[in-house]
Amino acid sequence: MDMRFLREAIRLSREKMEADEGGPFGAVIVRGDRILSRGWNRVTRANDPTAHAEICAIRAACSALDRFDLSGCTLYASCEPCPMCLGAIYWARLDAVVFAATRRDAADAGFDDAFVYRDLSQPIEARAIPFRQALREEALPVLEAWTRKEDRVDY
Numbered sequence: 587m588d589m590r591f592l593r594e595a596i597r598l599s600r601e602k603m604e605a606d607e608g609g610p611f612g613a614v615i616v617r618g619d620r621i622l623s624r625g626w627n628r629v630t631r632a633n634d635p636t637a638h639a640e641i642c643a644i645r646a647a648c649s650a651l652d653r654f655d656l657s658g659c660t661l662y663a664s665c666e667p668c669p670m671c672l673g674a675i676y677w678a679r680l681d682a683v684v685f686a687a688t689r690r691d692a693a694d695a696g697f698d699d700a701f702v703y704r705d706l707s708q709p710i711e712a713r714a715i716p717f718r719q720a721l722r723e724e725a726l727p728v729l730e731a732w733t734r735k736e737d738r739v740d741y
């Protein structure tokens with residue numbers, strides 16, 4: 587855990603917020619003692635609800651390494667990652683996450699993701715956004731074909 591990198595994430599969060607890029611969040615991805623990528627929230631600038639600081643940093647690191655796997659890397663974030671970013675962190679196989687402000691601090695600033703955590707723990711029928719299932723028999727053969735595809739790239 588290196589405070590220099592965490593401070594860089596916090597510095598970015600302020601700089602980009604003041605530049606009207608989006609919400610007040612910054613992130614950096616580090617391998618060894620080198621910063622591979624920087625990300626900041628660009629939701630409002632890019633009209634992209636997925637453009638959270640952590641997602642932007644993950645995309646930039648993958649692009650820099652020309653890989654979709656960030657094992658061996660650590661993500662430093664100015665704030666505790668939201669549930670969407672947590673999912674991306676697991677899929678990117680990051681080694682570790684270090685964050686500064688907490689999800690409670692984010693909620694106090696108007697970025698409340700408690701409702702997502704709450705909703706995720708509900709059974710699917712009880713979720714705030716209706717999730718309906720259909721046509722499983724048409725989708726299943728594609729998944730089965732994937733398991734037989736000899737040149738598939740697993741991730």
Ligand SMILES: Nc1nc2[nH]cnc2c(=O)[nH]1
Pocket residue numbers: 609611626627637638639640663665666667668671692697
């Ligand atoms: N950690 C984090 N939390 C958020 N909540 C809303 N946007 C963001 C973001 O970019 N990063």
